[in-house]
Amino acid sequence: DVIGFADRLPFADASFDTLLVTEVLEHVGDAELAVAEIHRVLRPGGHALITVPFLYPTHEAPYDFRRFTHFGLGGILERHGLEVVTLDAKGGGVLLISEDLDELLELADRIVVLRDGEVRQIGTPEELYARPATSDVAEFMGFRTRMDGHVVAADGAMAMVETCGSVVPVAQRGTLAAGQAVTLMARPEDMVAGPAGIAAVVRIAEYRGRAFFGAALTACGAELFFRSERPVYTGDPILLAARPEQILSYPA
16 A cells, blocks of 8 residues: 555656545645646546535544535646546535525425424425424414414314404314414415405505515504505505415414
8 A cells, every 4th residue: 555645646647547536635735736646647548536525514624624616626627637527416415504484495305493402393395385383383484474362163174263353264274172372373475455354554564566565563462464455554554364274373
C-alpha cells in the first residue's frame, strides 16, 4: 500500500488508467491542487470516478471543508483539463427542516410536524393539507381562522356548533356530541363574505387581484381571516361563512 496526500500524490505523471476518488475532495485543504494531481497521474484517455456529498452533515471534523454543487464540481474538473463525461446526483432522501409551508408543499414527499419536540402528524403534503390531525397541525397547514364553541346538535355526518353568537354547520370528521366544547378552524380562502354568517368587523383588508383578503374581529374576540369578492374596508361590518366541509373541528 502507498499512503500519500491528495494534493501531492507520490506517483509519476500518467501512472494510471483509472482513478477511484470517493468522498475525498471535501476533506482536502486545497481541492484545486487535488484535482490538478488527478489530471497529472491519469494517462491520456484515462478515467476518474469521483463522488462527493452534497446535503450531508459535517463529518471527519475538523477536516470537512466544503460541499460541491453540480456547477462547482464540473467547473473545478474542467479547469484542470478533465473532460466531464457524466455528472449525476445519486443517493437517498433529504431532510428539509422548514417553517415555510409553501416550500414544504412544493419540495417534500412526506412532512413531519413537530411541536415542543413531539411528533404531531406524519404524512404526504396532500394528507396533511386535507386532513390535519390536530388543531396545531391545522394552523401550520394554513387554517388561520380559529373559533371556540360548543356542539348544540350532532346527527350523522353533520353537527351544529354555536360560536360567537352564530350557529355554524360543520361536517363531522370524528364523533361530536351535544354539549362538547370544540375549536373550529378554516382557511382564509374558505371564509367568504356573504349575506349570512358570523358577524364581524373588518380590521384590515387588501386587494389581491381577483378578491379582497383580510382579517375581521367578532364580538367575542375571535379573529377571522377571510376572502371577499366585493370591496371591503377597515371598520366595515361583514358576515363570514364557509361550507361545512371546509370547517375543521377539534376537541377544545
